[in-house]
Amino acid sequence: MATEGSFQSDNKFLCCICLDVFTDPVTIPCGHNFCKTCITQHWTVNDQHQCPMCKEPFDKTPDLRVNTFISEMVHQFRQTMVNKSSSCSEKQAAEPGGVPCDVCTEAKLKALKSCLVCLTSYCQTHLEPHLRIPGLKRHTLINPVENLEDRMCKIYGRPLGMFYLTDNICVCQFCTVSDHRLHHVVPAIQEYEAKKAVLQTEGTNVQQMIQERRLKIEQIQQSVRLSKDDADKETSASVNVITALIEFIEAGLTEVVKTIEEKQKTIEEQAEGFIRELEEEISELMKRNVVVEQPSHIKDDFKLLQNFTSMNTAPPTEDWTEVRIQTSHRGTVKTTVGQLKNTIDEKVKRLYIDIELNRVQQFAVDITLDPETANPYLILSPNGKEVKHGDVMKDLPDNMERFFPTCVVLGKQSLSSGRCYYEVQVKEKTEWTLGVVSESISRKGKVKARPASKCWSIGLRNNCNYKAFNNTHVPLSIKSDLKKVGVFVDYEEGLVSFYDVDASYLIYSFTDCNFNEKLCMIFGPRSNDGGKNSAPLIICPVGQT
Template identity: 60%
Template sequence: MAAASSLLSEDQFLCSICLDVFTDPVTIPCGHNFCKTCITEHWNINVQCLCPMCKELFDRRPEVRVNTFISEMAAQFRKSVQKKTSRSSEKQHAKPGDVMCDICTETKLKALKSCLVCLASYCETHLELHQKVTAMTRHKLIDPVENLESRMCKKHVRPLELFCKNDQICVCQFCTESDHKHHHTVPLIEEYEGKKAKLDKTKAEVQQMIQERRLKIEQIKRSVKLSKEDADRETADSVQVFTALIQSVERSLAQLIEIIEEKQKTTEKQAEGFITELEEEISELMKRSTEMEQLSHTEDHLQLLQSFSSLNTVPPIKDWTDVSVHSSCEGTVTKAVAQLEETLQKETERLCVHVELKKVQLYAVDVTLDPDTANPYLILSDDGKQVSHGNVRQNVPGSPKRFYCYSVLGKQGFSSGRFYYEIQVKGKTCWSLGVVRESISRTGNIERTPNNGCWSVCLTKEKGYKVDGLSVNLSLKSKLQKVGVFVDYEEGLVSFYDVDAAALIYSFIGCKFTERLYPYFNPFSNSGGKNSTPLIICSIHHTD
């Protein structure tokens, strides 16, 4: 019998209804064979009694009996199939997440293909059997998927092969002849490519949002660190100022420190809240990104289209563009000291300016002179740190950046943040220095005023120390030896300090900076040698 079974093709032992080896095979009048249970259930379901293979119609239900010959042959064949299956089962066992074979009755094996006609998935062995049945060779096979029923039109029981652009749903061929007759329909693959392109674009946007929020977290962390440093400096300065005052203000010192610490805690708490919220948004965006990543790599047209609407949107998130953490401690010392008793005011102001100068010196920058901007009569040192007026015009190339008046700019420009530098003016009888905006006129004798883009102070023979462009004379206790210039771009602040006396000379406040700012130097004419001493850009030495 085993020899005989080897002479027969494998599809002769398969029931065309269940696609498995015959179980209790019966032969119906037309000559075709089926499992007894399969043909019985088929006739129970259908009103007409006909053969599933050749469609021959019977007037009445035939009486069927088990064909013992075919049953024995099928049993022998089943054993051979089981041996073959056992040899490959180790490699084909379905794992979590795999699509399982719908035909396997015992150990479920991993499906290799799914049939859109049979609405079933097949492992390697059962796929071979499916392909051997002549009537099923034209069935459409796809990569294994679950829920095959969802791929069929519920109305026409036909594969969903088209996409209706009017109603944005998947339809079958029959739908285009009925409910969607005059609608614009395209093949699934065409709509799949378009939706996949949009999904990839949205996925890129989500990735960008994730990156922006990660950068915002780093920005907040840096802000917290700077805030902590500011708080530490404020605390140290407070101790220094109040220690120098009489015992009666020690209580104010303790209160001030407490305020600073509380403000810092508030800043840190606010930052922690921002970070937590950002991390939650990142988590949500990453989850959405993962889902879109998985969907963007699927070759399953229907799955992408059915999931597109729910995934091709960005989760509702907060706009973090204007969210930031700022130090809340700046200026705490000055404000607290201003409330002290009038008898301590002068000493307090002196100590506060001393502390303030130490703080602005932390923003010191290295400034060198730009020879391309220097008036031809100015002499610059080789290291770019000194400038003085000479009696002879220098042979220099023409440049639209060069000043007609006795002026020169620093090479370094600033369009944000804070910066500080110091200039030695010792021995000079006339000078002007400060900062100017980039677009300031370089032709003619420029008008050194804030309206013209120049914020500077000067020393002249006629009026002594004064503010350029304003009717403000500066009353100084001693002659200036070294001037410090501090700029806070965002705050619109330009301050000048007497470095040796640790005193504030003057401050421009409420300035509206919209351009890059450059350090400005004007040594004035040497006046026959009386003002030949150069302006010198100094290395910063912090005050004690």
């Protein structure tokens, strides 16, 4: 016997003509089920004998016999619905906005069903006659609704159980014969299920669109937060740079003023020296003047000639005509400011590199070497942080990941988005290669160090020739021997930059790189060269500058 759990949907037990639970259900040849009275009246009204559901025509009126199996199922369904409704709804007061029972005279109870024939809504108690009396069983019961008159055909007074697809309206079964015979008509319950399925699909799509937009909001908000953090860092860095420049300019101003003051002091000391010499000469000349004036009053020619020799001392003969004191400091200001400008330019460049290096160091990652990719001549440290070239080829499996004969090794970590930074010690080496390569780079045969071969790297050759291995080798101007190299990669920006960590100096950048697969870090210690190049490449912990 069927149980309550066997009934998955009320619609399986509803007649598509009267939209009520089957009464004396019959099965017609096409397999669809209807109330015996409903299908009989339908064929009486319509000239053609066809199924209201699938429109299959019949040559003659089929013999109608009550389907006892479906009848028993309907009986069990009615009992289940009564018991279920009784346990859940009996004597339950109508909620605000709910449908109340039209029969209750005192406290209005919650309606369980509405009858389209009686145009009345019933609670569990007052619905009982419709479930027991044969005449009332034929009435059309639906879930409780208000304004029942709207569910009835205004012309024929029958339930609006059919749906016109062309006019998009609900009509009764008699309207299909008279007013809309040529229109495409389907049972309302069938169209209801179709529309419900469409709405469910659309609802699912709408929910997905909502989730996508909420995710986009979260992404935008996260971008704003990252932008705010970056703006704060840039603001702080800008304040530090401008403050340092202001202090430097103030110091330069002090130096300019000091230089001018010292020059002025020198001029004043020089002038004082000239004045002293001139005053001494004036004193001598005044004495000379007295000596000269006295003989001029002697009228005795013999006495004048006799004393003239003793008075004939030479006066001062220094020529002061070309002596000048500098009065303009214009050249001093121009020279000093020009020197200050050059110094400031160098200072700004150094501050910028310091800030840039500090910024990229925020993306430090912990890199370890992958022994599965190491050339057999390479020796890796147990912690995977050091690599150097050995003189003996180790007996290792020649797997597809291993490089041969090129003496390089890759890091275990890879990059397919975002940014990363790491530092490598190259001190005391005469040759080395560092950079990044695409994961698909050929591991067998000579590795061509150039972007066209999916390799972006720099290196040292012959202990003095630093090069960037672009599609054509680019000589690098290094201020002092490199001891530690920082490598920064920005996948989305297509950028690979190399830094002199100790000098806070940008060595070289590959820009506008076309990254379209995973990137791996490559380390090439180069040949041992008889012990001259025996120092290892060492992956170092990243420290702030």
